[in-house]
Amino acid sequence: MTRKTIIIFLSLLLFLSIPVYGYSNTGNVNISNIALYQNIDYSSNIVDVLSINDKVTILNDSNNWLQIKTSDGKVGWIEKYFVNLTPEKYVLNTCGSRVNLRSSPTTSSKIVGQAECDETLKYVDTFHSWYIVEYNGREVYMASWLGEIISYGKDKIYLIDDKINIRNEPNASGTVLYQGNKYDSFDYYGESKGWIKIKLPSGEYGYVAGWLTAYNNNNFINGINGYKKTTDNLRLRVGPSLNDKIITVIESGEIVRVIDNMGEWDKIITASGKIGYSYNEYLKTCNPLEGKTILLNPGHGGKDPGAIGYSNKFEKYVNLDVALKLQESLKNLGAEIVMTRTYDTYxxxxxxxxxxxxxxxxxxxxxHHNSLGNHNYFGMSTYYDTKNNANGYLGKKLANCIYDNMVQINGVYRDGVYDRNFEVLRKTDTPAALIEIGFMSNEWEERNFHLESFQNEAVKKLSLAIIDYFQSVN
Ligand SMILES: [Zn+2]
Structure with a gap:
């Protein structure tokens, strides 16, 4: 083939692989531990059990189900609301000159190409403050501070709460243009500084805090699931009636997640990830963290301010704000909480x-909240220590649960999960993890995580992550 025919062939292939409804053909699983079925049928074979944040490729769409392919090549069916479809996103080079494209997310890595001024490249993800973009059929890195994420309004985002302000700028000081309510949907036009650009009914563009939006309009992913405990051996069926086929028998005492209710029947997910319906007389509401003791450690305090933010605020205060909110949330889920500090003390x-x-x-x-001399850097990271902590493998599991749940928040970007010998991880044998929620040294990220609404969403995801961890080790 000539170069030209190859290009035509490749463009045709690209065109054919993009579904007509606009979304890129990828998505992320939005719930932990969920079965992938061979057919559109809860009683069919389970091909795989998926984890929250698993990246999947969409192959087919039928009613409320998607046929997907996992990253290791397994193909099966899952209900649509367990997958967040990734909107079509592009990176626009806004820096006013050519930009280097690199082989990894650092300015010292190999230059593999260049993006012209005002050129757009297909966006894949953000990692370590760099955009991953498609260039000549491969994934390369572009410094995020040289471009912005744009889109063309083909995909929707949904609000996850009532009375959400939509503003004329991507920050909480912008003028309020509109107020939206839970499940309201808007066309997606890109994102900036953790805020999402949308089109309002008036035709005007506005910005909404990313953490108050979702790429899927189901209600259970946006809060804490309902948990119930079986008080007897219980049949799980494919539908909500005694005539429906039995899938399995759930043993007495198992904790299940309830995702829907139809009178005397609950739609549930079992501990092993199976989905079906059970008669709810033998399902009693329970606290999923009952019997667990958690030591929460807000970093720094007193004479040790921790990082000093872009706005000169101290890290020790925001660490404590989040920890106190998390204490409350975890207590409500049944856990016993011990705090290393509850006020500003060293x-x-x-x-x-x-x-x-x-x-x-x-x-x-x-x-904790992170800091760097370079103000461009942003993103959330988690840490564990497998070299010194005897239960480091559990700490790693916890750090992964925290990371995978936190990146479900729009406006929280990936900065990695790392094995590090921090003192609070190293000098104990308790399964331990540490989070750096974002960078105090980054102007917009710091501004976002001082907001009450951001902290509340972060606490919801941290709580879900901790439940996920205990479900996975029990
Ligand atoms: Zn710190």
Missing amino acids: ISRSYRANMSNNIKPDIMFSI
Whole structure:
């Protein structure tokens, strides 16, 4: 083939692989531990059990189900509302000159191409403050501070709460143009500084805080699921009636997630990820964290301010704000919470690790916000230590659960999960993880995580992550 025919052939292939409804043909699983079925049928073979944030390719769409392919090539069917479809996104080079495209997310990596001024490239993801874009059929990196994420209004975003302000700028000081309510949908036009650009009914563009939006309009992913415990052996059926086929029998005492209710029947997900309906007389509401002790450790305090933010605010305060909200949320889910500090006081890191060794909680979770001399950097990262902590493999599991749940928040970008020997992870054998929610040193990210609404959404995802962790190790 000549170069020209190859290009025509490749463009045709690209055209054919993009579904007509606009979304890119990829998505992410939005719930942990969920079965992938061979057919559109809860009683068909289970091809795989998917985890939250697994990236999938959409092959087919039938009624309320999607046929998907996992990253390791397994193909099966899943209900649509368990997958967040990724909107079609592009990166526009806005820096006013040519931009280098690189082989990895660092300015010292190999230059593999260039993007012209005002050129757009297909967006894949954001990692380590770099955009991953498609260039000549491969994934390359472009510095995020040199471009912006745009789109053409073909995909929808949904609001997850009532009375959400839509503003004329991507920050909370912008003028309010409109107020929207839960499940309202808008066309997606891109994102900036963790805020999403949408078109209002008036035809005007506006910005909504990313964390108050979802790419899917189901109600259970946007809050904490309902949890119930079986009080007897219970039949799981393909539909809500005694005539429906039995899939399996759930043992007495198992905790299940309830995703819908139809009178005397609940639609549930079992601990092993199977979906079906059960008669709910033998399903009692329960607290999924009952019997668990959690040590929460808001970083720094007192004479140690931690990072000093772009706006000169201290990290120690925002760590404590999040920790106190998380304490409340986890208590409501049945856990017993011990705090290393509940006010602005200095405690050494080794004292905190010792506290963990004395109390022997089920997990220890430390909350921090990051900082760097380079103000361009943003993103959320989590940490564990498998070299020094005897239960480091559990800490790793916890760090992964936290990361995969937190990146479900629009406006929270990936900065990685790392094995590091931080003192509060190293000097204890409690399963321990640490989060850096974002960068105090980045102007817009710092502004976002001081907002009450951002902290509330972060706490919801952290709570779900901790439930996921305990479900996975039980
Ligand atoms: Zn810190």
